[in-house]
Amino acid sequence: MKFVEIFIAAATLASAVAAPSRKRASKFQFVGVNESGAEFGNTALPGRLNKDYTWPDQNAITTMIGKGMNSFRIPIMMERFIPNQMTGTVNATYAQGLDNIVKFITDKGAYAIIDPHNFGRYYSNIITDVSGFGSWWSTMAKRYASNAKVIFDTNNEFHDEDNTLVANLNQKAIDAIRAAGATSQYIFVEGNSWTGAWHWTSSGTADGMGKLTDPSNKIIYEMHQYLDSDGSGTSATCVSSTIGKERLQAATAWLKANGKKAILGETAGGSNAQCIAALQGMLGYMADNSDVWTGWLWWGAGPWWGTYIYGMEPPSGTAYTGVLPSLTQYI
Ligand SMILES: *[C@@H]1O[C@H](CO)[C@@H](O)[C@H](O)[C@H]1NC(C)=O
Ligand SMILES: CC(=O)N[C@H]1CO[C@H](CO)[C@@H](O)[C@@H]1O
Numbered sequence: 001m002k003f004v005e006i007f008i009a010a011a012t013l014a015s016a017v018a019a020p021s022r023k024r025a026s027k028f029q030f031v032g033v034n035e036s037g038a039e040f041g042n043t044a045l046p047g048r049l050n051k052d053y054t055w056p057d058q059n060a061i062t063t064m065i066g067k068g069m070n071s072f073r074i075p076i077m078m079e080r081f082i083p084n085q086m087t088g089t090v091n092a093t094y095a096q097g098l099d100n101i102v103k104f105i106t107d108k109g110a111y112a113i114i115d116p117h118n119f120g121r122y123y124s125n126i127i128t129d130v131s132g133f134g135s136w137w138s139t140m141a142k143r144y145a146s147n148a149k150v151i152f153d154t155n156n157e158f159h160d161e162d163n164t165l166v167a168n169l170n171q172k173a174i175d176a177i178r179a180a181g182a183t184s185q186y187i188f189v190e191g192n193s194w195t196g197a198w199h200w201t202s203s204g205t206a207d208g209m210g211k212l213t214d215p216s217n218k219i220i221y222e223m224h225q226y227l228d229s230d231g232s233g234t235s236a237t238c239v240s241s242t243i244g245k246e247r248l249q250a251a252t253a254w255l256k257a258n259g260k261k262a263i264l265g266e267t268a269g270g271s272n273a274q275c276i277a278a279l280q281g282m283l284g285y286m287a288d289n290s291d292v293w294t295g296w297l298w299w300g301a302g303p304w305w306g307t308y309i310y311g312m313e314p315p316s317g318t319a320y321t322g323v324l325p326s327l328t329q330y331i
Helices: 058-066 092-107 130-143 163-179 205-209 243-258 273-288 318-322
Strands: 012-014 030-035 070-076 110-116 150-153 187-190 219-226 262-268 293-301
Touching: 030 058, 030 110, 030 262, 058 070, 058 092, 070 092, 070 293, 092 110, 130 150, 130 163, 163 187, 163 205, 187 262, 219 243, 219 293, 243 262, 243 273, 262 273, 273 293
Parallel strands: 030 070, 030 293, 070 110, 110 150, 150 187, 187 219, 219 262, 262 293
Antiparallel strands: 012 030, 012 070, 012 110
16 A cells, blocks of 8 residues: 555464464465554654554454454564664664564464565665665564564565566565575565556566565565555445456466466455455455465554544454455455
C-alpha cells in the first residue's frame, strides 16, 4: 500500500509446521495478515512510541492464530530501526520493540515477516546506495540469524525507479542476509511497480527479479494485488466478481515458466458480495496453482485502523466481521 494512505497492516504468517491451535483448511504454507502500527506516522522520524507509532496487539495476534493463521507481516520503518544512515547502528528502543513482537509471534510457532515499509526509499530518497542497503540488512539479519521462524521481506513496494536497481537491491539484501549467518530463513523479494502481480511481467520488473540467486534457495516472490479499479487498495468496490483471478494470471504463468514460488503479500477487498466472490475466486485459483502460490496475507490488521474499509483487527474490524468468515476454507 501507498504511504498516502496513512495506515498499513503488517502481515501475519503462521507456520504449518508448528501447528497453530486450530487445524487449517487449506494447503497454503503461509496464511495471515499484515499487522500495522510500527510504520505509522512515517512523516515523524524517529517518532514517539504510542503517539506516532505503535506495535501490534499481541492478543489480536493470538486471536488470528486461533483462526488458523500462521504468518504475520510486521511493517517497520528503516529509519526508526537504523537512524541517520543505513550503515549506522540500531535505535535500541525501536529494536527492542521489534524483538518483543517477533519473539511473541515466533514463540507461538508462527512466522514473523519483517517488512521495511519503505517503498525503496530512505528518508524519502530512492535508495541508490546498494552497498549501504546491504549494510542495513546485515545488521537486521544478524539480530535474528538464529530464529528460523523469521522471514526477511526486502522492502515494501518499490516503485517509480529503475528495474535494474530494484533487482540489484534485492540481490544485495539476499547476499547480506546470508553472509550475516541467517541461512535458514525465507526471504520475500519484492519488485518494482508496487510489486503488483498484475504488472509483474508488463512492467519489466520480472526480467531482473527472475535472475536473483540465493545460496540457501529460499527466496519467495512477494506480489501484491488489490481488486479495486486502479489496483491501489483504496476502494471498497471491486471491479468484478472475477477480477482477482484475472489479475493473477500473467504472473502465475511467469512463475510456472520460470520455476519460481510466490506469496500474495497484500490483498484485500471491501465487505460486500462482489468483493467476497472476487476474493474467493482468486484464492481458489491460487489453491489450484499451489505449486507456485505458497499463500496470502490480508491487508490489514493492527490496533490503530479504526473503521478502515479493510480492517481485519478483532473483534470488530470491517473485514474481520464481514469478509473473513467467507474465506475460512482458504486459511
Ligand atoms: C529512538 O527511538 C525512540 C522511540 O522510537 C525515539 O523516541 C528516539 O528519539 C530515538 N532515538 C534516536 C537517536 O533516533
Ligand atoms: C490498502 C491500504 O489501505 N493500505 C494501507 C496500508 O497502510 C499504509 C500505511 O500504513 C496506508 O498508507 C495504506 O493505505
